[in-house]
Amino acid sequence: MDALVLNGVTKRFGERTAVDALSFAVKPGEIFGFLGGNGAGKTTSLRMVLDIVRPTAGRISVLGCPPGRENAADLGFMPEERGLYRGMSAIDTVTYFGRLKGMSAVAARAKGHALLDRFGLAASAKMQIDKLSKGMAQKVQLAATLVNGPKLLLLDEPFSGLDPVNQGLLEHEILEAARGGATVVFSTHVMQHAERLCDRLLLLSQGRKVFEGTQAEARGRLPARLTIVARDTPMRCPGVERAEPGAVDAQGWSDYDVTLAEGIDPADVLQCLTEQGVTLRRFDQYRVSLHDVFLHLVGPPPAGLADPAMAEHAA
Numbered sequence: 481m482d483a484l485v486l487n488g489v490t491k492r493f494g495e496r497t498a499v500d501a502l503s504f505a506v507k508p509g510e511i512f513g514f515l516g517g518n519g520a521g522k523t524t525s526l527r528m529v530l531d532i533v534r535p536t537a538g539r540i541s542v543l544g545c546p547p548g549r550e551n552a553a554d555l556g557f558m559p560e561e562r563g564l565y566r567g568m569s570a571i572d573t574v575t576y577f578g579r580l581k582g583m584s585a586v587a588a589r590a591k592g593h594a595l596l597d598r599f600g601l602a603a604s605a606k607m608q609i610d611k612l613s614k615g616m617a618q619k620v621q622l623a624a625t626l627v628n629g630p631k632l633l634l635l636d637e638p639f640s641g642l643d644p645v646n647q648g649l650l651e652h653e654i655l656e657a658a659r660g661g662a663t664v665v666f667s668t669h670v671m672q673h674a675e676r677l678c679d680r681l682l683l684l685s686q687g688r689k690v691f692e693g694t695q696a697e698a699r700g701r702l703p704a705r706l707t708i709v710a711r712d713t714p715m716r717c718p719g720v721e722r723a724e725p726g727a728v729d730a731q732g733w734s735d736y737d738v739t740l741a742e743g744i745d746p747a748d749v750l751q752c753l754t755e756q757g758v759t760l761r762r763f764d765q766y767r768v769s770l771h772d773v774f775l776h777l778v779g780p781p782p783a784g785l786a787d788p789a790m791a792e793h794a795a
């Protein structure tokens with residue numbers, strides 16, 4: 481049984497279609513990246529899975545049940561808008577969330593202390609949430625999400641607001657949860673996290689699915705690019721679509737910026753060049769990133785709109 485299934489799910493807010501006939505399935509134990517730019521419909525989709533908002537059309541199955549209270553004890557949700565009681569201590573907060581998920585007070589408190597220790601917050605366990613830094617409060621929220629050992633973890637932009645060390649800690653926790661058998665769905669517009677974590681991913685643009693599959697399949701959507709240093713043009717090999725020569729040096733070597741046709745394996749081009757007796761001084765494949773795929777499938781953001789994914793990429 482799939483851990484999460486969306487079947488033709490649409491959500492309209494008045495005239496605006498936030499999610500448009502969205503279908504996908506997440507397998508048990510998978511780490512599934514839910515990717516898209518600002519306003520793509522990620523949060524709305526997760527809210528429908530949690531029964532916070534109802535779909536206009538379509539069906540959703542969460543651990544085999546319709547969204548609702550039946551499986552709340554098996555879910556862990558970290559909302560994008562972090563919401564903790566500011567006057568409560570860190571440990572009481574985590575214990576409270578455990579109790580909400582049906583744990584005994586003793587078990588929830590013990591697990592809460594273990595998680596806060598693991599997150600470097602042992603000394604702050606009794607501090608009030610409003611005395612903690614934003615990143616520390618976010619780690620308390622993560623502990624509250626994990627306290628019940630959920631079978632399905634839904635994390636909405638979990639990395640935002642965390643420094644690089646704590647982003648690493650969160651990545652580690654996601655991998656650990658999946659190793660322990662949990663299914664993880666997380667939304668992000670930062671491709672690097674998805675690149676390090678996801679088994680499969682879905683790319684959402686203006687409420688519509690533009691891609692679903694593995695990272696390799698996503699990269700396969702872009703033609704391979706190579707840098708070749710040779711004395712002859714590689715254009716004679718089948719599958720080479722473009723080969724832009726750079727300056728030729730005194731010995732006759734030239735840099736070629738090569739684009740292959742879709743689906744052509746660079747190894748076949750290398751073999752062809754060898755068979756044709758083309759001497760090479762360099763043959764490098766440019767590794768397509770998810771960021772490149774994102775731009776290819778979704779396009780750049782409108783002028784003047786800051787895109788955090790791009791900003792991080794450039795950094």
Ligand SMILES: Nc1ncnc2c1ncn2[C@@H]1O[C@H](COP(=O)(O)OP(=O)(O)OP(=O)(O)O)[C@@H](O)[C@H]1O
Pocket residue numbers: 493496497498516517518519520521522523524525560669
């Ligand atoms: N309650 C609401 N009423 C009206 N429109 C809404 C509501 N919630 C979301 N929307 C609209 O639906 C679209 C999708 O929003 P959503 O928050 O799901 O996107 P997102 O992918 O999570 O974006 P971000 O990365 O910016 O958080 C947006 O155009 C948003 O304005």
